[in-house]
Amino acid sequence: MALKKSSGPKESSAALHQRRIALLGLGVENRALARFLHARQIPFAVCDARDPAIPVEGVQQWRIGDHYLDDLTDFDLLFRTPGLPTLDPRLCAARRCGVEVSSQTRLFLQLCPAPVIGITGTKGKGTTTALLHALLATDSTARVFSGGNIGRPPLEFLDELQPTDRVVLELSSFQLQDLDQSPHIAVVLSVTEDHLDYHADRAEYVAAKKPVCCYQTPGDILIVNRDCPTARAFVDESPAALWTFSTTAPSIPGAWLADGQLWACCPGTQPTAVCPAEDIPLRGRHNWSNVTAAVAGALAFGAPATHFAEAIRSFAGLPHRLECVAERDGVTYYNDSLATTVDATCAALRAFDTPLLLIVGGASKGADFSALGTAIAEANVRAVLLIGQEAPRIAAAVQQAGAGEIVHCCRDLAQALDTARHLAQTGDVVLLSPACASFDQFASYAERGDLFKRLVRTVGVV
Template sequence: MELQRRAAVVGIGVSNLALIRYLVHKGVSVTACDRRSAAELGERAAELHRLGVRLVTGEGYLAPLADHDLIFLTPGMPKHLPEIEAARRRGAVISGEIGLVLDLCRAPVIGVTGSAGKTTTTTLIGEILRASAREIHVGGNIGTPLIEKVEAIPPEAVVVLELSSFQLQLVRRSPHIAVITNISPNHLDVHATMEEYVEAKKGIFRCQSPADWLVLNADDPLVRSFADEARSRVVLFSRRGDPGGRDAAFIRDGQLVWRRGGQELPTLLVEELRLPGLHNQENVLAAMAACYLAGAPLSAVREVLTRFTGVEHRIEPVRVLDGVKWYNDSKATSPTEAVAALSTLPAPIVLIAGGSDKGIRFDPIAPLVKEKVKCLILTGPTAPKIEEAVRRGGYTGPVHRAADMAEAVALARAAAVSGDTVLLSPACASFDAYRNFEERGRHFKSLVEALQ
């Protein structure tokens, strides 16, 4: 992508603020656009002023797009707004921070996407390659934005990116190694249709060449079908058995196996993994395949997989109090992710769920709620939808409504007895009450740690 003299940047979040600093450093005249007022933006608005950036806020914040030919969008905004469509029709280049990172990066890139498991898989890949004595930079949807340092990353390093559907909608280049963990309905409050969501995910391999690699979950029929569209070399992974092919990662007779060019390399036993849950076996296989393709030795793969216990906010143990185990799964922002936690942890469970609405049905959690949940505590705007879904699925246990997280934790404390598990697994985004799932999870943990 060729930088122009002027650019409009829409949405002043963390990644776009870093992008604006980069553009200003390159001599680009930037107009920053945000629906929030300067007062609401606070220190971010002050920094833009110091950088000499024009700031347009309020209802007409998209008006500057009409006279800009280079436009960068914040990932989570709808891409089909009239002002954006008009800019696209007249030939404006519309991109995002990640699109520019991919254009500028000289090092090979491993990209990870999916509806669930992205963060765990991305983190595992970074840890394994770091244990291989490689220079590693992890970013994208996690960590710090890479745009301000991407030009200093040497060709011999490796960049690992967690990529959301929002980010992939705006890319014109695909990673050298692309990983898709799974796909289920998600973000339908922003994507116009499920078809649009799936097409966005395909952006991770759409621009690959025959020299690139695509790692696909063979146990997900939709994901496996992408192999028919790929121009790159395909590697399948499966926790259910050998998926076939000369190149694959799979579990056979309790052992994780890597096959490359028909030659098999037994890596470790399933019982040696520290990560709990069947879903994490899939994440481990995906990471293992990507790392072997990137040249990681068996020793590094084994070292990390036998010590890695998980990421913050994903089935994270908080404490044991009076015989009750408390878990923080705030990163479960969709029903699919909540299903993974409910499948992993033992009954009886006191479940705290609910939050902001992403336009997804909650029926997938109903069977496990019926089977394992003794008490359901719901918060946020989605509470009625969740209760309706689980009742429809046959759940007959008590349902309580909590005004906020503090009340939810208090209700859970009252409902749980020794031997129970209390699980925060919202199955929803956090934006009704928090800036992000991290803030929600840390608030939950602080409340739990404060219990006497």
């Protein structure tokens, strides 16, 4: 299958020498961008609320303090860190004055010499990206590189890329908003709602994801989750060739589950059985959907399915995604710290038939917890251990759903785990699936999950 680069306006690194550039914020992505610019001797300024804890080379000008975003018109090109809302009034004011607002992701797509597949959705992006990389790696005819929201800024490997390579990018709504071109292949997983502390509302959140495909051409490929109405609506945004994936119905071309088998089919070919569904090592139907998405993406990128079954069977998943930590005395402990939305935690609950002791709560993302309360009341949950800022609102939702008697309010994660350990019986599962962000008590979801794993082992669960 012939592949092409993403279409859209192109930038050259040489042209950047003529621009007055500022990096807004020094997170992981803009630090990579700073290294990229410094290596090419391109001058730039840094604007941030705080002095950097780690030195940054090549900075020509610093603007530090609470007013670092005020009056940005002395620059003509701003690179926004993903955590800075693109609709911030000060950025909007700069745009009205003719200042261009960009991002590392946008610059990468402009400079990348290889075809790109971009993956977005509310949850499952990291798992799908990692598995898609593993599937593409079974094809020895092309190298594969992965980056984006999964953790590695793609500018870090830009200089290594050749036109024959394949690039897989996990793209969040934050990273998509500045784009004026789309990847050659776009994958849209289930889209619900998230980051309502950042986006104005659900509609703005969904709109922020549409650049993954809305700048595609008829020569591109769009792969959508046919089981999700919001994902299916992305078809209206793109003229690209349509592929789908599903856990409920045949998807041709694409990938799907039926009759206990994982199936795949390219345009104009007969469906092929990839492997039995029972060979998929990831827990939960939502992960089956991620597997079908990855298989469809790998096929669309031209990889043969010959060794897909082996790659799927050996895929261990990613940390903090329904990660089995340990078992002791018949009780199993799972770390699902990346479940920072109601939908993610509801999916985790559906992944278990065994009795659950659920540790839930954390920092607010503006979520409505009524669906979570109902899911807890309907699932086989023996106890709910509440932690963090959102504990009272989650408790109210569980109470409203008629399951208030199983709620235990805990001081912190350590107390919640200790309470769960004493309540658990043989055959139970203790599940950390917070449905909330981590920033009230932790620096990140990873720090929260890592502490959970350490605490599990500290109490003798090995």
